[in-house]
Amino acid sequence: MNGTAIRSVAEPATTDRAAQIAQLRGKIAALGGEEAVPVFESAGALLSGSGYIPGGIPRRAVTQVEDSPLLVAELLGQITKAGGMCAVVGWPELSYAGLPAKQLSNIVAIPEPGVNDLQVAGVLAEGCDAVVLRNRTRMVLTPARARPLLARVRKGEAALLCVNVEVPSPALRIAGEVAQIYGVAQGRGCIDAIDLTVRTERKGHAATKRVLRLDEQPRTPNLQVVG
Amino acid sequence: MRVAALWFPDWPVQAAQLEAEDVLAEPIAIAEQHRVLACSRQARARGVRRGMRVRNAQAIAPELQIVAANQDRDGRMFVSLVASLDDVAASVEVLRPGLVVVDLAAAARFHGSEDKALEMLIDAASRRGIDVLAGAADEIATAVIAAREGQVVAEGASKSFVAQRPLKVLSAEPALGVEETTVATLSQLGITTMGQLAELSPSAVATRFGAAGMYIHRIARAQPDRRVAPELPGKDYAVGITAEEPIERVDAAAFAARALAAQLHTKLQKAGLQCLRLKVVAELDGGACVERVWHTKEALTEAGMADRVRWQLDGWLTTGGAGAIVSLLLEPLELAAPDMVGQLWSSGATGEGARRVIERVQSQLGMDAVLQPVAASGRGVAERVTFVPYGEVAAETPDVFVGAIPAPLPALLSSGIDHPTSQVQLLDGTGSAVVLNAEILLSGQPYELVWQKRRYRICAWAGPWPVDEGWWTAQPARLARMQVLAEGKQQGWLLVWHRRRWSIEAFYS
Numbered sequence: 001m002n003g004t005a006i007r008s009v010a011e012p013a014t015t016d017r018a019a020q021i022a023q024l025r026g027k028i029a030a031l032g033g034e035e036a037v038p039v040f041e042s043a044g045a046l047l048s049g050s051g052y053i054p055g056g057i058p059r060r061a062v063t064q065v066e067d068s069p070l071l072v073a074e075l076l077g078q079i080t081k082a083g084g085m086c087a088v089v090g091w092p093e094l095s096y097a098g099l100p101a102k103q104l105s106n107i108v109a110i111p112e113p114g115v116n117d118l119q120v121a122g123v124l125a126e127g128c129d130a131v132v133l134r135n136r137t138r139m140v141l142t143p144a145r146a147r148p149l150l151a152r153v154r155k156g157e158a159a160l161l162c163v164n165v166e167v168p169s170p171a172l173r174i175a176g177e178v179a180q181i182y183g184v185a186q187g188r189g190c191i192d193a194i195d196l197t198v199r200t201e202r203k204g205h206a207a208t209k210r211v212l213r214l215d216e217q218p219r220t221p222n223l224q225v226v227g
Numbered sequence: 228m229r230v231a232a233l234w235f236p237d238w239p240v241q242a243a244q245l246e247a248e249d250v251l252a253e254p255i256a257i258a259e260q261h262r263v264l265a266c267s268r269q270a271r272a273r274g275v276r277r278g279m280r281v282r283n284a285q286a287i288a289p290e291l292q293i294v295a296a297n298q299d300r301d302g303r304m305f306v307s308l309v310a311s312l313d314d315v316a317a318s319v320e321v322l323r324p325g326l327v328v329v330d331l332a333a334a335a336r337f338h339g340s341e342d343k344a345l346e347m348l349i350d351a352a353s354r355r356g357i358d359v360l361a362g363a364a365d366e367i368a369t370a371v372i373a374a375r376e377g378q379v380v381a382e383g384a385s386k387s388f389v390a391q392r393p394l395k396v397l398s399a400e401p402a403l404g405v406e407e408t409t410v411a412t413l414s415q416l417g418i419t420t421m422g423q424l425a426e427l428s429p430s431a432v433a434t435r436f437g438a439a440g441m442y443i444h445r446i447a448r449a450q451p452d453r454r455v456a457p458e459l460p461g462k463d464y465a466v467g468i469t470a471e472e473p474i475e476r477v478d479a480a481a482f483a484a485r486a487l488a489a490q491l492h493t494k495l496q497k498a499g500l501q502c503l504r505l506k507v508v509a510e511l512d513g514g515a516c517v518e519r520v521w522h523t524k525e526a527l528t529e530a531g532m533a534d535r536v537r538w539q540l541d542g543w544l545t546t547g548g549a550g551a552i553v554s555l556l557l558e559p560l561e562l563a564a565p566d567m568v569g570q571l572w573s574s575g576a577t578g579e580g581a582r583r584v585i586e587r588v589q590s591q592l593g594m595d596a597v598l599q600p601v602a603a604s605g606r607g608v609a610e611r612v613t614f615v616p617y618g619e620v621a622a623e624t625p626d627v628f629v630g631a632i633p634a635p636l637p638a639l640l641s642s643g644i645d646h647p648t649s650q651v652q653l654l655d656g657t658g659s660a661v662v663l664n665a666e667i668l669l670s671g672q673p674y675e676l677v678w679q680k681r682r683y684r685i686c687a688w689a690g691p692w693p694v695d696e697g698w699w700t701a702q703p704a705r706l707a708r709m710q711v712l713a714e715g716k717q718q719g720w721l722l723v724w725h726r727r728r729w730s731i732e733a734f735y736s
């Protein structure tokens with residue numbers, strides 16, 4: 001007979017769905033320490049080669065990202081694809097045009113947060129899955145200034161991605177750099193693929209370097225040369 | 228469609244008499260700004276007319292009793308009458324105090340016949356000392372005109388009925404909303420009856436009198452207009468509180484907010500409704516009013532409502548510098564029946580928390596600072612995404628345009644193609660500028676790109692792809708786009724040719 005597997009009696013049966021989810025998540029966290037944003041576990045299947053950020057982006061911690069809009073847009077695309085909620089604070093020039101229209105509803109942009117950008121990012125980190133905090137000019141946060149922000153990040157569930165904002169001792173550093181742009185010649189073609197070199201540096205791990213290819217599915221040509 | 232109209236002649240006079248409980252002696256006139264607004268039948272018999280100066284009216288009839296006009300009184304007295312009409316017909320619309328229209332077809336179906344329904348309506352409105360006339364016709368405007376004579380116009384006979392009426396009936400009834408000057412001009416031109424007006428061709432009236440003329444023409448030709456629209460409930464749900472002492476502290480405000488939200492929630496719960504849009508109005512001790520409307524995608528719960536009111540008050544008290552709050556009003560602007568399916572199936576574990584924090588930020592920075600990207604139609608990069616305030620429902624997803632820049636798209640926009648920092652120069656091998664001619668051909672092979680003080684050697688380019696759109700609007704866009712790569716193929720730009728110069732639209736970086 002189906003459905004008569006042995007039920008664990010040690011745990012109290014929770015009727016509340018939210019409580020049940022919380023309980024299961026707690027189990028996962030107990031097994032593997034830092035809990036990664038789930039999308040990056042399957043990132044390897046989505047991208048060419050293995051995952052370009054080994055180990056994923058840690059939740060409840062700060063990740064330092066170099067000023068690489070293509071990489072950030074790609075990360076936003078991957079997180080929202082898995083249903084995660086993202087917030088982008090202080091980056092009016094970032095374009096979301098490359099993301100599928102359906103996923104845009106999972107993004108919130110605060111292009112002009114004013115002087116309280118750290119506080120805004122902190123509040124958002126309490127409820128979102130990923131928060132991108134960007135400053136126009138390079139800003140180095142002293143430990144005293146970073147403390148309230150980090151406290152909020154630890155309290156919430158979000159992965160905080162800092163661009164142009166230096167936080168003391170981030171859990172992960174990611175740098176993305178355009179390695180090669182393909183598809184264009186002298187007056188012919190159009191850009192059809194971009195290679196990004198993604199470098200990661202995690203505390204207590206060796207630095208990695210992977211190449212991430214951004215491209216579309218091959219399009220069928222409308223015009224063909226005959227003869 | 229059959230419409231019945233009930234007209235209470237000289238309603239301001241009747242209302243004044245009702246309020247004074249018949250102690251006012253005839254003849255009576257209602258005055259506003261030294262002019263007669265309405266007068267009783269006896270006063271009219273003595274020669275008093277609407278619009279006459281009070282002084283002249285008193286000269287004609289020295290015993291004339293003058294009562295100051297009070298629209299509030301007119302409305303208040305009318306409410307009880309409308310309530311009794313509601314017992315007879317389901318769809319009652321108040322055009323103004325003293326004039327209602329009723330969906331007669333529905334009432335006739337329910338009560339058996341039109342005559343019976345009309346009789347019941349008149350019975351329901353009858354009170355001691357109250358005068359009422361009923362009329363019925365196929366359209367609202369015709370029914371209102373018929374009610375002034377107490378006539379029932381047979382089905383399909385509206386046109387011939389209206390044709391015989393003088394044009395002046397239009398200006399006699401303010402609820403018809405006819406422009407006085409147009410009626411005056413028409414009568415100056417020799418048109419005295421509605422029939423004469425109806426004979427004119429619509430285009431002749433439209434070209435000479437515009438929308439106002441067409442409106443009168445429609446009435447004269449007895450054309451079908453809108454349906455009877457009874458007032459829908461919603462306003463009554465507003466709850467308010469007036470603090471004994473002005474609220475100055477945030478914790479006191481939070482307490483008031485919680486109580487008020489609970490009150491509103493219970494009220495809505497009893498009515499089986501959920502609030503989607505909430506207006507918070509606070510009156511300050513200076514007498515000024517501040518208000519803010521909250522939109523939500525999901526229905527507001529009691530805690531959600533309380534949170535919003537508390538954040539709002541918090542904002543007003545701590546940062547706004549608005550002063551102490553004297554009274555507080557919560558008005559649900561948009562209500563909907565609960566969506567059970569959504570409640571059952573949405574897991575909403577992270578969505579709920581995200582919504583909460585985003586709304587918290589919204590309360591700090593304002594509705595317009597927290598945005599949500601929405602896909603828009605366009606061929607470039609910047610125009611393919613627009614922003615709406617978070618929580619507002621976005622328009623439908625647009626189609627993908629033919630000729631749009633293909634993926635992978637650049638992720639960094641410039642400051643705008645007209646911004647000075649986006650301007651670049653394209654040079655060919657001889658150092659002269661590369662421009663685009665009328666045939667969308669480059670004047671030379673691009674060799675170098677000069678942006679601000681930097682120079683980049685160009686190794687590849689694609690395009691130009693011309694775009695000629697919006698030529699039917701006031702701001703046509705005639706541009707051409709080109710992808711340009713610097714040597715080493717590690718830097719790319721999307722350039723736009725606009726107003727005879729090149730500028731950067733986006734960066735591939």
